[in-house]
Amino acid sequence: MYQKVRLPRSVLRWLAAAALIAISSAAAARQPHYYRFGVLPLQSPTMLAGMFLPLTDALQQALHRPVQFVTAPNFAAFMRRVRRREYDIIYLNPLLYTRARRWGYHVIVKVAGEPFAGILVVRRDSPIRALGGETLPPGLRIGFPDPNAYAATIMTRQYMEARGIHVNRDLKVKYFGSQDSALMAVYYGMVNMAGTWMPSLRSMPQRVQQALRVIAQTPPQPQMPIAVRDDMPAREAGRIRNLLTHLTMTSSGRAVLRHLGFKRGFVVAHNNEYDGVKP
């Protein structure tokens, strides 16, 4: 018989962080064979992988080098890795991009077409029809993906504050880590309302979409950017930009976009477009 040894979770996390540092330093020491494509954990990792893996596959073929899709357990972890410049390419929200710029990333494209706006959704059978401080029942529960989710959390909170709803005072706030978790929380009645954005709603199963209703949409902001680290050769960055902006022109590119849920693809973007984005 042997005694089972359980490591405390804190020790595991400490070890994990140490391991990550070791991995990063080891990776930095070697010739980078892989480009690491970091995606903000807007949804569950598997769902994000389903969306972005066809894109990374297309990037591999264009760059003739492997591209690794990665995300993070949460927004904070993602941004810590961005700060440590662990990713070569990043996809994140406009607000977080303004912080990423400070750590050496610059935008090359943004999602085309659909305005970047947050939405508030309730169950279709919910009595809540519109937003107004006096109309909301007391003790209402609202779910967000992450405190740093720009459209889903920050923009929707700003939208509600502008309408006299003091979110922290009038509502019970709960964070679920990802967009689809917040949407599933509404679907299952764990919260009465959720802040999210349209691409996430469209990526949900049909029955979930049909069971939910959008009751408000925030004013638009610059779309979700894709940025590259400043040490990436300009020619490679150009190839990536070229690939992304021409996805709509080929059937394989359109297939990639279908997985992403961005029907109109990407357009070229510049840093100054995000100058006005403020928390």
Place this chain on the structure above:
Amino acid sequence: MSVIEIVHKHASAEPRAPRLSFFRTLRFRLVLSVALVHAVLMGTFVWSAVDKQSEAIRADLYSRAHSLITLMAVASTNALLAEDLGSLAEVTARVKRQPDVTEGEIVDVRGDVLASTNLHQVGHRLLEPLVGATAQGRNRLRLHEQIRVAGQRIGTVLLDMSTRHLQAELTATRDEGLLFILLALVVGSIAAWVLSLLITRNLYTLMAAVHKIGGGNLGVRVDLHARDEVGLLGGAFNAMVESLQRISEQVRSEHEKRTDAERLACVGELSASIAHEIRNPLSAVINSVKLLDRSNLPVTDRAQAIAILNTESLRLQRILNDFLDFARIRESRLVEDDVCALIEEVAGLIRQHPQAASVRVEVQCDASRCRTRHDPDQLRQVIWNLMLNSVQAMPEGGELHVRATPAGRVVKFSFTDNGCGIPDSLLDKIVRPFVTGRKHGTGLGLSIAQRILMQHGTSLSIVSHVNVGTEVSFELGAA
């Protein structure tokens, strides 16, 4: 009377059954056959069961390993995508707690170890490419499972499981199997032994009875209670012995009748022979007496008649003495003694016989090896008669070789001369009384020798060629 009682009663008088080597007995062969068949069958069945059980144990480990690595892959997919090292470490820590797991690793698509049960491995890049395959080394089972999302590999899960417990279980299962086979062999042997006892017990009874019959005891019966083939054989055996006894009694009766008839015939023949032998000298005596009764008989004729009277009366006396010797042969009194001294003694006497003046008598005998059971007086008579016959067969002289030669469990005696030989017409009846090839012989010397030797359990053997010689021989049991 039971057979066992019969065996005890006649044990000392009748020949014992020959002792068989145990390995040649029917019982041993039956035990061996049944035990072997039992062992082979049980061995086959047990080994098959052990094989299946071993396969099941092996399959269980493989199944458990595959289930575990699949669960590991599923559990680590999201954390791997998110590079959530804490969650991955939790997965490997939980996996490590599973029985037989020696190592578990989660590797990303680049080959970097993100989590491992061996903390020193975390952060290193694997040098060997990981492919989804199962490999088995010494006491370990190594499995790889690719983690795929949307058809693309995002990482690999590696699981090392120890097969020591498996090997121990397999060994224990094999040992149990061998134990079962051994047990089956022992049980089978015991069962076969009991079975063979039941079967061969009656055969041994029959065999003992057969040996008693071989010893001449036809009163033997077997008492078998078996209702099987052996029981039937016992019944048939008893019927056969009864029939044999009846026939034997009939044969004995017929033999006695025939013996009586032969004896009467022999008496008649003997009487005729005696009458024939004494008729001629008696006629000569009667005629000589008639001549002497004449008053005018010349002196020369009278003297001749008296000479004839003396000669023929002496001949009559010799005939009657020999006949009395033949008729009064007593029972033999056997003792162990050296025959060489006896032969030399008789040879010494025969050399002094008037008829042996020109005969060279040679004796060959090894005194240390020629001791027999015999009646010394009677054997002396036999040797004398045979030597005298040989001497009388060589009136012109010759050689007589007397030999006593040990030959296995007997001593062979031979008397060889180079005399006139015996005609073929007389050879087969030369030992009968009053049969002789010599003009003045009584024909009783060989008859007396033959009778004495028959009392010693042997007989004369004669080989003769006319004008070449004769060899007379016999054997006596060595002491």
